[in-house]
Amino acid sequence: MTINRMRLELVEFMPSTLEPGVLYVSQKYRTAAHLCACGCGEKIRTQLGPLGWQFTNERPGPSLYPSIGNWQKPCRSHYYIKSGFVVWSPAFTEAEVLYGRQAEVRHRDTYFREQNSGWWARLKRLWNAGR
Structure with missing residues (x-):
């Protein structure tokens, strides 16, 4: 149903x-x-x-x-x-499914790259290293 x-x-x-x-x-x-x-x-x-x-x-x-x-x-x-x-x-066609999966990988890679760069990420690493 x-x-x-x-x-x-x-x-x-x-x-x-x-x-x-x-x-x-x-x-x-x-x-x-x-x-x-x-x-x-x-x-x-x-x-x-x-x-x-x-x-x-x-x-x-x-x-x-x-x-x-x-x-x-x-x-x-x-x-x-x-x-x-x-x-x-x-x-979706198989090609559309494959494209969507590749887009998810790119999105995830970009997200983690942004999380691990810049002054905020360096500050977090310094903070965690001092613990």
Whole structure:
């Protein structure tokens, strides 16, 4: 059964059994989980934060950005969770999946390069060396 709406449940730890149509979010551990919106029953886990997805909780419902692309799952579903609604998108081609994975690597490399450079990073290294 296809899911068209998601409701939010804030948790500290992810439950072992997930309910369809529920987006579980642990802000403490910066992670989210839900069952695939196509209804296949696959558990979808997303890391929250600068290297993962952005989570917002609006009045109509939760949002995750960017899209959920289940390229490693048999269903290959692709959708957004926007204000509590599941917004379906076309499946990616293999070339688009590969490009997206390469873009993630570039984003991660840039993030860590910026974290490890500049005066703030040097100050942090000096501070940690003195401990």
